[in-house]
Amino acid sequence: MRVKIALEEKGVRYKYLEEDIFHNKSPLLLKTNPVHKKVPVLIHNDKPICESLNILQYIDHVWNDEAAPKLLAEDPYDRAKARFWVDCFDKKIADCGKKMWASKGEEQEAAATEFIESLKVLEMELGEKPFFEGEHFGLLDIAFIPFSCRFYTYEILCNFNVEKEVPKIMEWVRRCYQRDSVSNSIPDQYKVYDFVLEKKKMYGIS
Amino acid sequence: MADEVVLLDYWLSPYGMRLRIALALKGIEYEFKEENLSNKSPLLLQSNPVHKKIPVLIHSGKPICESVALQYIDEVWNDKAPLFPSDPYVRSQAKFWLDFVDKKIYDIGRKIWTTKGEEVEAATKEFIDCIKLLEAELGDKPFYGGETLGFVDVALVPIYSWFYVYEKFGNFSVERECPKLFACVKRCFEKESVSKSLPDQDKVYSLVMEIRTKLGIE
Helix, strand or coil: CHHHHHHHHCCCCCCCCCCECCCECCHHHHHHCCCCCCCCEEEECCEEEECHHHHHHHHHHHCCCCCCCCCCCCCHHHHHHHHHHHHHHHHHHHHHHHHHHHCCHHHHHHHHHHHHHHHHHHHHHHCCCCECCECCCCHHHHHHHHHHHHHHHHHHHHCCCHHHHCHHHHHHHHHHHCCHHHHCCCCCHHHHHHHHHHHHHHCCCC | CCCCEEEEECCCCHHHHHHHHHHHHCCCCCEEEECCCCCCCHHHHHHCCCCCCCCEEEECCEEEEHHHHHHHHHHHCCCCCCCCCCCHHHHHHHHHHHHHHHHHHHHHHHHHHHCCCHHHHHHHHHHHHHHHHHHHHHCCCCECCECCCCHHHHHHHHHHHHHHHHHHHHCCCHHHHCHHHHHHHHHHHCCHHHHCCCCCHHHHHHHHHHHHHHHCCC
């Protein structure tokens, strides 16, 4: 989703190939990302680029004419800070995300608590700014906003309310959704919930 | 304070080592502050409040933490020894391998000396598979960066300090399994900026023996 948002922000036309990542990865995916065999992979002029953050940085560098908005900050310190936050958040979500839908009882509660704590840290980082990097929608916003489509699922399964816990984050989510690049790229939160319920059934998790 | 560079680090950290190497290759003077990881300094806790981990580079009073510091160093001191390729496609390919080194090499390597019996064998096999993949990526180039050291070389070369440990407990020879990778790492180590930034293999081995005793493996 991060890549879709970035391409739309830059006004780049692209061909989208949906992968069946659970059952049947395509030969093209296996060829272009032979080591990790994961999406997303951007193929530009037949050259594959893997890993979402790498791809975002690649997109920003290649489509850098004046008409296209800049995704990365100019100052090396601000860029380093942005990369640090994305890395930080990705690791946290990888940890708690699965536990929130795939586990029960104390383990699930602990994961939910940890997730809310991370959102609170993010909320502090956002502060009073409209977007994470200031006045303009940038790399951090693109990196974080895709996770918002999972909020509903986590709220229902773990019994908490994101708006109540981190109201400024929800304001930021709504602000991001006003951009076509975001609303066109992120799936409906109810569709995500249905998908997770199916996955739980498939794995025999009640 | 202007332009002052401080590195909060721990002698054994491979992530710290790569920053030391980068700063040395670029001829940047800095103050090295060794942290006691069981008694972290207020400066560390204040500079990296999220993870409270080393390494932290502090440049003109501003902290840059852990994994993002290497690229920061390259972007700020970009006149000498460039580590990241300028071509964005080549850079994204190389970053992929940096990620691979970070996620696979040190964690799997650690299992070789912190486990016993079958677990050691499994970890050793997985480690050899990983370094073979890395070697395939190197091909016939002298360095991952091409004719000169790049950031993948800088990230990987700290492993040289660990070779003796992995080989002893895993019972294999890196040079025999991956002669080209071994030659590349050795070539990096022959540069003074690199060798003076890395701990001695014997010192690493002594610490590993201490930890193994504490873990009850020895």
